[in-house]
Amino acid sequence: MITTLIRRAIQAGFVIFAMTLIVFLGVNVIGNPVDILINPDLNQAERLRVMQNLGLDQPLWRQYLSFLHGLTQGNFGDSFVYSKPALDVIVERLPATLELALCAMLIALVVGLPLGLYAGLYPERLSSRLIMTGSILGFSLPTFWVGLMFILLFAVQLGWLPSNGRGETAEFLGARWSFLTSDGLAHLFLPALNLALFKTSLILRLTRAGVQEVVMQDFVKFARAKGLRENRIVLVHILKNLMIPVVTIIGLEFGSLIAFSVVTESIFGWPGMGKLIIDSINLLDRPVIVAYLMMMVVLFVSLNFIIDICYTLLDPRVRLDGKG
């Protein structure tokens, strides 16, 4: 167990290291920082001075070392657009994205789980077929287009909900959150629903497949034979056995929600990390891009690490130290 843990940790560390190399080489060798960073109107002497200031005249390996050095201290350089440390700019936006992703996950769970349960228990009913067809749409509909249609329907035509920004926020735990005010909640609803769409379909299908598998098992037949009430069979015997795959998916998909919030945030003008990275790519704000990419790498590597460890703890059959 300890060996597995250590081996996994070393692998995770190695992956992060490899990704720093890729990101650094990508941004500094394939893209040309001199063209991106330096005002083309400057004369040769001024150019040289700026290059020296940014350390671009150094050999590549030394630049990489100083990049790594900055990394260990969370220093990615200052954003060109905001003139603040890049990491600060991103961390400021973190609560907005986190809030959006968590709400979306909640919606996906509250809608997807009961519908999936229903469709799995009564697969022959017309309503179940409708639910399953709907879930295909949930997979196929392009998220950004659905977002636009949400704005068109709820914000423009009906005028029920706002379509832009976070609305009023309230302070909690040192960050500002929208879900604490009614205005903020109204602003949060459409983007969260939009982001939740895909995951709802996913959880729905997973639940349905799980139910159909569990219903055939002996312990459910036995519970029926004992004359337990249907409610109890569904809520205790079936639901409990479903929770393992569903919880796994929630863990796995949370990271992807944060990544996909890029799209939703851009549509709804939600001032989170996703909108920031798109703006930064368009404005060539290199320090913010690098900081965001590195943050995502660390996030996903740690998420996978945690999930792997959970698997070993929960299910001794999963032997991680087998291959690779």
Next chain:
Amino acid sequence: MDTKLADAADIAVTEAPPPRRVWPAIRRFFSAPAALLGAVGLLLVIGAAIFAPLISPQDPYDLMQLDIMDSRLAPGSESFSGVPYHLGTDGQGRDILSGILYGLRTSLIVGIASAFVAALIGTTAGLMAAYMGGRTETFMMRLVDLQLSFPTILMALMVLAILGNGVTNVVLAIIVAEWATYARTARGTALVEREKEYIEAARCLRIPGHRVLLRHLLPNCLAPIIVIATMQVARAIGLEATLSFLGLGASVTQPSLGMLIANGYQYLLSGLYWISFYPGIALLITIVSINLVGDRLRDVLNPRNAR
């Protein structure tokens, strides 16, 4: 002498797995109404894209044909010179229908090209991994695992952040984001096929490795790869549209469907719905049709469902 033997063996050995009958499979494919619907939709979409210059009322790239007086007309209205705009016009006076027909071209080309190259790279990697085993396999599959642990959109953003915007870079980004799926599928199938007798027979006959790989292993691994490829075309089209919508993809002069939808974004709040709505419907029809066809292909090509 050696090659002759190998040829003879090729013939003998490839006949070992039962020959696939084409007609019953096709009939079975169309026996599901959803698949029929998908196939018809797909044919319509592809036809529309191929014959776009012939059937579209206007060439949306020809500035001479555009009239700024015709901008933002509602669906069903007519131009100054009496040409009907069935789906309305956008901010530059471009006919939305023509825009969609031409946009389909860009979307389909990007989707198919990136899915094809990704399939090529991924399948090669997967087959090599399965066939060679050992270090190569471990390394390759570690790479695939790593890649698949990142969401596609993040991989695509990473590539675009490094390379910059543009259609070619979007294709590259999609390839980078998607090849791993093929590699995993190809390896999975090849691992099963590798253990079968006909491969063993081919090896015993000392047929060279590359030949076993290409002539014996590959054809028998194709079915699941084709299914994945079909689905991935839909995903690639969706991803391209998303990236274009975010302003990272297609150029203004060669709009894809995502770009057309993005164009309508600024008019949405003033209620000019058609600029975004109809290109979105076209995108939806394309993706759903491909998915329906792919879904059915999976059922038909899966040997477990053969009877």
